[in-house]
Amino acid sequence: xxxxxxxxxxxxxxxxxxxxxxxxxxxxxxxxxxxxxxxxxxxxxxxxxxxxxxxxxxxxxxxxxxxxxxxxxxxxxxxxxxxxxxxxxxxxxxxxxxxxxxxxxxxxxxxxxxxxxxxxxxxxxxxxxxxxxxxxxxxxxxxxxxxxxxxxxxxxxxxxxxxxxxxxxxxxxxxxxxxxxxxxxxxxxxxxxxxxxxxxxxxxxxxxxxxxxxxxxxxxxxxxxxxxxxxxxxxxxxxxxxxxxxxxxxxxxx
Amino acid sequence: xxxxxxxxxxxxxxxxxxxxxxxxxxxxxxxxxxxxxxxxxxxxxxxxxxxxxxxxxxxxxxxxxxxxxxxxxxxxxxxxxxxxxxxxxxxxxxxxxxxxxxxxxxxxxxxxxxxxxxxxxxxxxxxxxxxxxxxxxxxxxxxxxxxxxxxxxxxxxxxxxxxxxxxxxxxxxxxxxxxxxxxxxxxxxxxxxxxxxxxxxxxxxxxxxxxxxxxxxxxxxxxxxxxxxxxxxxxxxxxxxxxxxxxxxxxxxxxxxxxxxxxxxxxxxxxxxxxxxxxxxxxxxxxxxxxxxxxxxxxxxxxxxxxxxxxxxxxxxxxxxxxxxxxxxxxxxxxxxxxxxxxxxxxxxxxxxxxxxxxxxxxxxxxxxxxxxxxxxxxxxxxxxxxxxxxxxxxxxxxxxxxxxxxxxx
Ligand SMILES: Cc1ncc(COP(=O)(O)O)c(C=O)c1O
Numbered sequence: 216x217x218x219x220x221x222x223x224x225x226x227x228x229x230x231x232x233x234x235x236x237x238x239x240x241x242x243x244x245x246x247x248x249x250x251x252x253x254x255x256x257x258x259x260x261x262x263x264x265x266x267x268x269x270x271x272x273x274x275x276x277x278x279x280x281x282x283x284x285x286x287x288x289x290x291x292x293x294x295x296x297x298x299x300x301x302x303x304x305x306x307x308x309x310x311x312x313x314x315x316x317x318x319x320x321x322x323x324x325x326x327x328x329x330x331x332x333x334x335x336x337x338x339x340x341x342x343x344x345x346x347x348x349x350x351x352x353x354x355x356x357x358x359x360x361x362x363x364x365x366x367x368x369x370x371x372x373x374x375x376x377x378x379x380x381x382x383x384x385x386x387x388x389x390x391x392x393x394x395x396x397x398x399x400x401x402x403x404x405x406x407x408x409x410x411x412x413x414x415x416x417x418x419x420x421x422x423x424x425x426x427x428x429x430x431x432x433x434x435x436x437x438x439x440x441x442x443x444x445x446x447x448x449x450x451x452x453x454x455x456x457x458x459x460x461x462x463x464x465x466x467x468x469x
Numbered sequence: 470x471x472x473x474x475x476x477x478x479x480x481x482x483x484x485x486x487x488x489x490x491x492x493x494x495x496x497x498x499x500x501x502x503x504x505x506x507x508x509x510x511x512x513x514x515x516x517x518x519x520x521x522x523x524x525x526x527x528x529x530x531x532x533x534x535x536x537x538x539x540x541x542x543x544x545x546x547x548x549x550x551x552x553x554x555x556x557x558x559x560x561x562x563x564x565x566x567x568x569x570x571x572x573x574x575x576x577x578x579x580x581x582x583x584x585x586x587x588x589x590x591x592x593x594x595x596x597x598x599x600x601x602x603x604x605x606x607x608x609x610x611x612x613x614x615x616x617x618x619x620x621x622x623x624x625x626x627x628x629x630x631x632x633x634x635x636x637x638x639x640x641x642x643x644x645x646x647x648x649x650x651x652x653x654x655x656x657x658x659x660x661x662x663x664x665x666x667x668x669x670x671x672x673x674x675x676x677x678x679x680x681x682x683x684x685x686x687x688x689x690x691x692x693x694x695x696x697x698x699x700x701x702x703x704x705x706x707x708x709x710x711x712x713x714x715x716x717x718x719x720x721x722x723x724x725x726x727x728x729x730x731x732x733x734x735x736x737x738x739x740x741x742x743x744x745x746x747x748x749x750x751x752x753x754x755x756x757x758x759x760x761x762x763x764x765x766x767x768x769x770x771x772x773x774x775x776x777x778x779x780x781x782x783x784x785x786x787x788x789x790x791x792x793x794x795x796x797x798x799x800x801x802x803x804x805x806x807x808x809x810x811x812x813x814x815x816x817x818x819x820x821x822x823x824x825x826x827x828x829x830x831x832x833x834x835x836x837x838x839x840x841x842x843x844x845x846x847x848x849x850x851x852x853x854x855x856x857x858x859x860x861x862x863x864x865x866x867x868x869x870x871x872x873x874x875x876x877x878x879x
Contacts, residue, residue: 269630269763270749272642273485279629292761316483317748321762343483343751347473368487370649375489393487394647 218337218362218385221309222420222442225260231437231469232260234422236313236446238281239264240290244298246458250449253462255306261442263340264302266295266314273342275397277447292322296330303335311364311385313340316349324352328359338362338385346382353382364388367416369409376416386420386442389413391427397447400426402435410439433468443468474663475753477788479781482662483751487646492662495653498569499664503671512561516675519593520550520560524676526683526842531812532829539693539835541828543815544680544708544844551586553818553847554676554704559586559655561672563594566653573597573652577641579606579634579700580773580820581613582847583657588622590655598622601640603633606772613851631766634700634776638750658701659780662751666782670706677711680842688840694719694831697844698823699739699794700773702780704846709792719793721831722783723823725769726796734768738779739787740794747778754781770799770855771819773847797826803859805829806849818847819855 225232235254237247247264254262267282267290274282295312303310312331319327319341331339339361346353346365356363362385367376369392380387389410391400400406413421423436424444433443445468452460474480484492502508516522525548529541546554559576566574574596578584584600591598600617604626607614617624630636638661645654659669684692695712697705699722712718727735730743738744738755747756749764757765757777769775786792797805805825810816817825821844828843835841849856857865 270635270639272639272750273646275643283630286763315749317756317758317762320748321745321758321760342485343748345482345484345486345489348481348483366486368485368489370487370490372490379486390487393649395643 216360216362216384218309219419221337222261222386226420226441229260231433231440232442233258233433233465233468234261234263234442234444235259235449235465236263236265236444238278238285238450239266239295239298240285240288241267241281241450242284242453243288244294246453247298249458250453250461251302251306253458254465255308257462257465259308259465261309261311262302263311263313264295264299266292266312266318268315268318271315273395275395275447277397277450281450292318296334299331299336300334309337310335311338311340312336316341316344319352324355328355328361331361332359336361338364340364340388342366346379356384366390367413369393373412373416376413380417380419383417383419386422387413387417388422388424388444389440391423391425394425396425398426399428402432407439430468437469474667476666476782476785479754479784480663480666481753483748483753484662485646488649491649494569496664498565499668502565502568508564512564512672513675515560515564516557520556521548522675523679523683524548526680526687527815528687529813532809535812536829536832538833538837539839539841540688540837541832542684542688542692542840542842544676544842546676546704546844546846547817547821547848551582551589552850553582553586554673554707555583555586555657555847556589557675557707558657558669558672558703559583559590562653562655562668563590566596567594569653571651571653573648574655575599575601575641575644575652576655576657577601577634577637578657579603579637579775580771580818580847581606581610581617581851582773582818584617584622584624585613587655587657588617588620591622592620599644600624601627601637601644603627603631603637605632606634606637609772609855610851611854633767633772635750635764635778642750658703659706659782660701660750660752660754660778666752666780669703670710670780670782673703673707674710676704676707676844677709679711680708681711684840684842691715691718692842693835693839694721694841695844696721696723696824696828696841698774698820698846699724699779699783700776700820701778702783704844706780706782708842708844713791720791721827722792722794723827724794724796725767725771725774725823726798726801727768727770729798730796735796736767736769736775736777737796738777739783740796750778752778752781754778754784770802770859771823773818773820774823795827797823801826806856815845816849817845818849819852821846
């Protein structure tokens, strides 16, 4: 799919790509715009935009709170679609939606894919939809050419990774450790073995996320994976220092 | 049920990848246990020595006379150890935890009854225990929090979202994905990802198996109707399973009507028009949600019924018409509780009282030779603060004020 192609083109000139995460409507769509502008200007290669959900089961405290505050401010799925279209028109990098399955389910799966495609969204990350629960969803993803990104976890067996690989497209999101988003990870020996297992299981690019906070973390995975995912850390930074702090932070990561 | 955990179009297992292997292990252990007659024997033995099984079926003679219709029988799950049907599920899962070799259990709780039962099981089986409880529920079920802590459990008040049961479930899942290797999540009701709905219902079926025999012994034939309150649906599934295959027995689930179905302040998912199909907390069912799929706030005087989703098995039984769903309002519940206490000397939990409300509405319309069973899922002692407040009881208020002053001085 086009997402993988775009990422490979970028990988031709960079040792590691950066993917960042934002929660749509938190603290506001205006701040989202500013943050994305700074991210793109400082070389971010791909952005996952989270459509907030009231029950974000796989997210830790920082992203959980951002989801709740965004919903409390009145963010709707329609707002998020419109914003996604605006960003992918304005910038020449791939944009993805990350959300929970109920959002797409309630929207109507086919309509969700149609509108994502029209909006120029290149991929979807749905952490609570394993392929065996989403036969129709994964079929639609191929029909509409919006890549269904799947997740590998340290608890996934080799056989399970192979199974996931057969449904995935775009890239594989390898979570660095057990747990939810937003806590520190240890990129030690066990991690290296795990990443080697991931690499053996798929030909797709590998992204590593959960707990990447600084240039040392990015350096630790360079050469072992293709994409470093920075999630909760930019949200913390914007909370603490405002959107203008994002540019220098991103620039210092690699 | 199908291979992948669906009942009709409801259920499934919508779980993050990190839990995949743990669920494979859980499904395998459950399959083994279910196929092993010795496991059920061990379970029954534990429940008859550590808890009070079989629980009695009480003929409510005074209420029967009062309503002048069907004979009213009450299945006494309140007489279980820890005071509710929750113990059935928890002890069963405890035996599975021992088989799986895990050392720590976690649980969500709304009314605190499931948390209580889990803390008790953890103490008995020597397991570490953490209980997640919405901050709102910590306030309204304070006595249970006290006992859980005394039994060695850590109680974590959950301050996110609506600060009730669903938020406690999310937090328990977050703990679980972090500590999968050591920890089992003792889900408290017939909800969540497969195999939980089926597994919890299986342990709770002990209620229906007993009631089915007891009613024939005492009344000479099966009941005309069986009533149960429905939070997540575990006590209802428990008692209904004794009668599901007898089409002459009508099964009625009673949901929280809160301030009335028209008010929007309720937790009625299967009766009323406010719920729609959705997927959250790992399973597909009818949820109280808005058009975007965001869960709504629910309301009930009973913490244990104050929940956005409902067992996928009950969604299936609602859809195929086998179970009828009704609702009872907060005010109706307080009135029925008052009557039951005065006429029978029995104190049902606020949750259970919802079933009494609907049974009282229907009993007079049935013949005197018919019987109905109300499943009294729990006892009301835990609700003393809420009930005393609802009755606006003057001497209780005086007592609390005096106690408060006493603590203030120290
Ligand atoms: C006494 C009692 N009854 C009923 C319920 C509702 O749960 P369920 O519908 O799973 O039986 C609860 C839940 O906390 C409870 O404590």
